[in-house]
Amino acid sequence: MKIIGISGSLRTASVNTSLLRAAASLTPYNVKLVIYDGIGNLPHFNPELDTEPLPLAVTDFRSQLKSSAGVIISSPEYAHGIPGVLKNALDWLVASGELYEKPIVLFNASPRASYAQASLTETLTVMTARLIPEASINVTQGMGDGAPHVSSNADLPKRIECALATFVKAIGLACADSRAAVGEHS
Numbered sequence: 001m002k003i004i005g006i007s008g009s010l011r012t013a014s015v016n017t018s019l020l021r022a023a024a025s026l027t028p029y030n031v032k033l034v035i036y037d038g039i040g041n042l043p044h045f046n047p048e049l050d051t052e053p054l055p056l057a058v059t060d061f062r063s064q065l066k067s068s069a070g071v072i073i074s075s076p077e078y079a080h081g082i083p084g085v086l087k088n089a090l091d092w093l094v095a096s097g098e099l100y101e102k103p104i105v106l107f108n109a110s111p112r113a114s115y116a117q118a119s120l121t122e123t124l125t126v127m128t129a130r131l132i133p134e135a136s137i138n139v140t141q142g143m144g145d146g147a148p149h150v151s152s153n154a155d156l157p158k159r160i161e162c163a164l165a166t167f168v169k170a171i172g173l174a175c176a177d178s179r180a181a182v183g184e185h186s
């Protein structure tokens with residue numbers, strides 16, 4: 001099972017990207033977490049550009065998401081909102097529908113940030129993604145700037161593993177639900 005991780009930060013030393021990297025190293029044996037690092041290459045969204053031939057970065061982004069069973073987003077808050085680069089990336093998916101009923105979990109590496117999480121939740125809900133709040137994690141310490149300080153937050157690996165297990169279980173249930181919906185289960 002492939003899960004895509006998207007960081008809302010383009011910073012090389014991003015704590016959000018570090019959190020996703022930590023998660024990628026802690027996935028269950030049958031799950032691969034691929035961190036998508038291309039959202040900075042997407043053009044500014046313009047509905048007039050959303051026609052064939054699509055910009056290559058858009059095709060790549062959409063196909064990565066389409067082939068994933070779920071998505072983990074970890075994003076900083078900028079001025080009480082989500083970073084423009086992440087909103088731009090999501091705007092490219094509104095009409096094409098790769099996030100339609102897609103299981104998504106939000107990780108939060110910024111203890112003070114709540115507006116960005118609320119804004120992301122609103123946007124993903126209107127895009128009909130399937131948010132899994134019980135698998136989300138808020139990291140309140142040990143994610144110091146510039147390094148994956150997993151080791152300085154003793155219980156973080158366990159929390160990440162539990163979050164991933166909860167997320168994978170929810171994805172499994174989502175698959176079962178959708179098979180039932182199309183009549184594969186009698």
Ligand SMILES: Cc1cc2nc3c(=O)[nH]c(=O)nc-3n(C[C@H](O)[C@H](O)[C@H](O)COP(=O)(O)O)c2cc1C
Nearest residue numbers: 009011014015016017076077078079080110112113
């Ligand atoms: C331009 C700018 C605006 C920010 N605005 C907020 C904010 O409104 N609320 C907040 O909690 N943090 C804010 N921050 C702090 C970042 O969210 C925080 O440093 C975050 O951990 C950065 O994530 P990263 O390390 O993944 O890049 C802001 C940072 C920048 C650069």
